[in-house]
Amino acid sequence: MSLTTVLLRPGEADRIVAGHLWIYEGAILRLTGPANDGDLVQIKDHRQRLLGVGFYNSRSKIRVRVIDSERTDIDVHFFEERLRSALAVRQRHMPTATSFRVVNAESDLLTGLILDKYEDVFVMQISSLGMEKRKHHIVEAIKRVFSPRAIVERSESSFRKFEGMEESNGVIHGTIEGPVSIKLNGLKFDVDIAGGHKTGLYLDQQVNYQKVANLVRKGDTVLDCFSFLGGFSLHAARAGAKTVVGVDQSAEATGFAGANAKANKLDAQCTFETANAFDWLKARTHTGPHEKLIPQFDVVVLDPPSFTRTRAAVEGAMRGYKEIHVRGLKLLKPGGVLATFCCSHHVGTQMFLDCILSAAFDQRKLLRRVDIYAQSPDHPVLPSMPETEYLKGFAFELVR
Ligand code: SAH
DSSP: OOEEEEETTTTTTHHHHTTOOOGGGGGGESSSSSSOOOOOEEEEEETOOOEEEEEEETTTEEEEEEEEOOOOSSSSSHHHHHHHHHHHHHHHHHHHOHHHHHHHEETTTTTTTTEETTEEEEEEOOSHHHHHTHHHHHHHHHHHHHOOOOOEEEEEEEEOOOOTOOOOEEEEEEEOSSSSSEEEEEEEEEEEOSSSSSSSEEEEHHHHHHHHTTOTTTOOOEESSOOTTTTTHHHHHHHHHHEHHHHHHHHHHHHHHHHHHHTTTOTEEEEEEEEEEHHHHHHHOOOOTTTOOOOOOOOEEEEEOOOSSSSGHHHHHHHHHHHHHHHHTEEEEEEEEEEEEEOTTTHHHHHHHHHHHHHHHHOOEHHHHHEEOOOOOOOOOOTTSSSGGEEEEEEEEEEO
């Protein structure tokens, strides 16, 4: 196999040796020959020592995406092996789960490939040209490892344009009709895979649903802001909550959440309201000049979408995070629990914590931290590649 070599500038090799998988244009000294976009190239340091192989793309700022630290053939067997080792990670850390993310791109050394398992239906998302060109191998490998009922492609990620690719959607193997019924921690969820939200469901909270539910006491009143399909709501109701209110601005989401509650016989406890959470919280925390707000919730869950996709928009996003925390805390009874999450990569754990503390400070409230959350183990983090970490969360008790 003869591969074109990409030589790195002096000082650029250590990042790659340490396990980062992206090589930007500026790190490259030169190419020793021609390379087509999507080709496999070998990567060497400026002294010609081999660092690995990766996918080349002149149209992307990420010029090379490392795929292995040795010379490797990228064929069906390669993908089959990577899928099996990714699956082993999930089986080890989430042994009872039947729906989960099988491949989380870089975290599983498969840059630009995401694969979600919804029982026997698989949803694939490709965001790098190197993977796109090998889609036939990937699909064949998925068939060999999982014998799926269907494979659906949902490659509509905005990242594709950075790699010079169009969207690509559709059922590429088997058939599906209507929503797919899946189990999370023993609860049933209907997920609209062919339509609906981008990847069907937010699987990254699977472990946290149960952890937050463990803080719910019998008879509690629970608020689930940004409830989507009702993940936190249903788990809280099963844990014994008397009343659960979910709020989401998407009517499609609250519709599914209501149906999910019913399918689990939890609809007597759960209601879902279609509303902008900011407006909803504002309306319920508004007080007249001499009125005192009497908080009604024993548990408040805040799991908003990422308010910022870029570093530049962080400041505005922090105002949003602070506002929901100020209002969420106003609605929380003393001794109650606030479970709060941030899924923006650009807002670090400390920044998020500072924001929550500043909301508490403004109202002279004191919080006791009772749990720390991260993305579920099917979305593994490589500390050598900070881009793989995005979800963080905390649970606090309101001391006073
Ligand atoms: N907690 C959910 C995930 C939430 S994702 C789960 O575990 O599955 C974010 C959700 O927030 C989406 O369902 C989206 O429709 C909703 N959303 C976005 N902006 C909103 C707003 N301003 N008010 C209410 N809901 C909003």
